Amino acid sequence: MYFTRPLAKLIEEFQKFPGVGPKSAQRMAFHVLSLTPESVRELAGAIVEAKEKVRHCSHCFNLSAQDPCEICVNEKRDRHVICVVAEPRDLIALERTREFRGVYHVLTGLISPLEGKGPDQLSIRELVNRVGAEQVSEVILAINPTVEGDATVLYLNHLLKPLGVKVTRIAFGLPVGGDLEYADDVTLARAMEGRREV
Numbered sequence: 001m002y003f004t005r006p007l008a009k010l011i012e013e014f015q016k017f018p019g020v021g022p023k024s025a026q027r028m029a030f031h032v033l034s035l036t037p038e039s040v041r042e043l044a045g046a047i048v049e050a051k052e053k054v055r056h057c058s059h060c061f062n063l064s065a066q067d068p069c070e071i072c073v074n075e076k077r078d079r080h081v082i083c084v085v086a087e088p089r090d091l092i093a094l095e096r097t098r099e100f101r102g103v104y105h106v107l108t109g110l111i112s113p114l115e116g117k118g119p120d121q122l123s124i125r126e127l128v129n130r131v132g133a134e135q136v137s138e139v140i141l142a143i144n145p146t147v148e149g150d151a152t153v154l155y156l157n158h159l160l161k162p163l164g165v166k167v168t169r170i171a172f173g174l175p176v177g178g179d180l181e182y183a184d185d186v187t188l189a190r191a192m193e194g195r196r197e198v
Contacts, residue, residue, distance in 0.1 A: 007029060007033070007102065008073075009027040010032065011025045011026055011029045012025075012030055014028045016090075020033065020108065026168075028068075029126070033138050038160070053065045056106075056108070057069035057072055059072045059130075060072050060103060060104050060105050060106060060108070061105065061106040061108055061123045062088050062091055062104060062106050063088045066143055071103060071104060072103065073159050075100070076101070077101060077102060077103050078101050078102045078103070079102070079103055079134060079135075079136075079138065080102070080134075080135060080136055080137040081101075081102030081103070081136070081137065081138045081139075082102060082104065082105050082130065082131070082136055082138075082140070083100055083102055083103070083104050083105070083139075083140040083142050084104075084105045084106075084107060084139060084140065084141050084142065084143065084156065085104060085105075085106055085107070085142050086108075086109060086110050086143055086149070086152070086162065087106065087107075087108070087109070088106055089103050089107075090107060090142060090144075092180070094142060096149065100140075102138075102140075103128065105126075105127045106123065107122045107123055107124065107127070107143075107152070108122055108123055109122050110122075110123065110146075110148040110149055110151070110152045111148060111151045111152045111155055112116070112148045113152075119155060122152075122175075124155070125157070127139075127156070127160075128159055128160070128163070131160060131163050131165050132163055136165050137166060138165065138167075138168060139154050139155060139160055139163065139165055139166070139167050139168070140165040140168050140170065141157075141167065141168065141169040141170070141192070142169075142170045143169070145172050145186075145190060152167060171190070171193070171194025171195075172187070172189050172190040172191070172194060173187060173188075173191025174187065174188075175195050176189050
């Protein structure tokens, strides 16, 4: 299909986003072209500003425009409980629940030998230092139940248990409104393991 060069370049750039295929990239490009010049400048400016100002918090490795981040400086948070997540987007998902009142630690990935990512490429050393220095009573591992996630959980448990801290992992299982007959064996097994008293 023929697109004039500037439009083709814009579509090509949108296709670099995760999960964006050719059709979605075309829709996004045509949407941008339908915007006013002022709206396009605002969009471009927001992208540049986010790239220039958003960094990893030096304490918890969350993404923020301030350092330490908004969560780390919030005095209402319980600093004795750290929830460990793989990526900042996982932290955001947990914050949306409004259930967790502790602080976080973002690993910035998972142990994945196939991708060449070992423990030294993650913020694991900083987590261990925090647990040792901040009188932490519990570390909650909120890490996806994948091969890489399970390997990371085992590694973290091995490092944290000797520090005398309680290490827990969030339960995984059936979604609300889900049917047992449609759940896979692993999900059902995890649901049984994560059961609690009613």
